[in-house]
Amino acid sequence: DVKVTQSSRYLVKRTGEKVFLECVQDMDHENMFWYRQDPGLGLRLIYFSYDVKMKEKGDIPEGYSVSREKKERFSLILESASTNQTSMYLCATEQGQPQHFGDGTRLSIL
Amino acid sequence: RKEVEQDPGPFNVPEGATVAFNCTYSNSASQSFFWYRQDCRKEPKLLMSVYSSGNEDGRFTAQLNRASQYISLLIRDSKLSDSATYLCVVNDRAGNNRKLIWGLGTSLAVNP
Numbered sequence: 001d002v003k004v005t006q007s008s009r010y011l012v013k014r015t016g017e018k019v020f021l022e023c024v025q026d027m028d029h030e031n032m033f034w035y036r037q038d039p040g041l042g043l044r045l046i047y048f049s050y051d052v053k054m055k056e057k058g059d060i061p062e063g064y065s066v067s068r069e070k071k072e073r074f075s076l077i078l079e080s081a082s083t084n085q086t087s088m089y090l091c092a093t094e095q096g097q098p099q100h101f102g103d104g105t106r107l108s109i110l
Numbered sequence: 111r112k113e114v115e116q117d118p119g120p121f122n123v124p125e126g127a128t129v130a131f132n133c134t135y136s137n138s139a140s141q142s143f144f145w146y147r148q149d150c151r152k153e154p155k156l157l158m159s160v161y162s163s164g165n166e167d168g169r170f171t172a173q174l175n176r177a178s179q180y181i182s183l184l185i186r187d188s189k190l191s192d193s194a195t196y197l198c199v200v201n202d203r204a205g206n207n208r209k210l211i212w213g214l215g216t217s218l219a220v221n222p
Contacts, residue, residue, distance in 0.1 A: 043154070043197075043212040090153055097201065098144050099210065101153035 002027045004102035006091050012108045019078040021105050023091030031094045032074035034058075034066060036087040037104075043090065049074055081109045113137065113211045114200050120217040127188045131216045133198030134180045142201040143174055143181045147194045148215065154197055157183075188220045 007022035023032065033048040035058075045058030047066040055066050063085060067075040078085055086109045092099040115134045123129045135143075143160035158165065160172040160181050171184040181200075185192055198213035 040214070042214040045210075088151075097142060098156050098159065098199075101155070104153045106151075 002029075002093065002100040004091055004093055004100055006089075006102035006105050008105050009103060010106050010108075012110060013078075013081050014110055015082060017078075017081045017109075019081050019107070019109075021076040021078075021089055021091075021107070023074045023076070023102055024072055025074075025093040025100075026072065027093065027095070027100075028071065029093040029095040030071075032068065033092040033094075033099065034064075034074065034076045035090045035092065036060070036085075037090060038087050046076065083109050085109050113202070114198055114213040116196075116198050116213040116216045118214060118216060120219050122219045122221060123188055124221055125188055125190060127220075128184065128186045129188055129218065130182055130184045131196055131198075131218075132180050132182050133200075133213055133216075134178075135198075135200045135211070136179070137200070137202055137211075138176075138179060140179075140200045140202055143172075144199040144201075145170075145172060145181075145183050146197040146199060148197055149194050157196070185218075188218075190220050190222060193218055193220045 003026045005024045013019050034046045035043045037043050044060050049055050049068040065077045089105045091102040113136050145157040146154040147157045148154040160174050164173045169186045173182045195215040195217050197215045200211045202209045
């Protein structure tokens with residue numbers, strides 16, 4: 001079974017803080033993704049990566065950056081957290097299809 | 111028109127009932143299709159891929175209708191544990207240029 005581990009299930013941060021969300025997978029998958037999920041808006045793709053040190057913007061990259069220094073790890077960075085970034089963040093991986101998700105991080109920005 | 115549309119529900123059905131959801135997609139060139147299940151406050155989990163010829167996995171049957179651009183999910187003999195949100199996912203392009211389009215989900219509540 002694919003194991004995708006996100007560093008925190010729940011996280012509370014303050015406006016203006018720099019926030020790091022970590023995602024680690026154990027299946028040597030090439031492709032990794034960061035989504036956020038909000039009521040009424042569904043899953044929206046923030047960034048994705050098809051290889052180490054490679055990153056591509058998704059549909060809503062503003063206010064976020066990512067890092068992929070190792071194949072198994074894909075980090076999402078909120079450069080200066082704002083309240084509208086309060087959301088459920090989901091990391092996913094794939095090799096071919098379909099995508100497999102981590103447990104999610106419920107992030108609250110106060 | 112939204113790229114992927116689902117009836118949000120909720121569908122309230124008694125145990126043992128048969129229930130069906132549809133999902134329409136706008137891009138006729140869409141490549142592949144999936145149903146995911148998401149429990150409250152949990153991550154989406156793959157339920158099944160949808161193949162052109164239709165496919166079945168136990169009580170679950172998925173169908174693809176390319177002419178009318180929709181996929182369907184049929185659940186027979188509903189269990190309480192089937193209560194969840196069912197997400198339709200469409201793969202819009204081929205190869206590494208592909209894009210997954212997620213529906214907003216259909217909520218199912220199976221009642222005793």
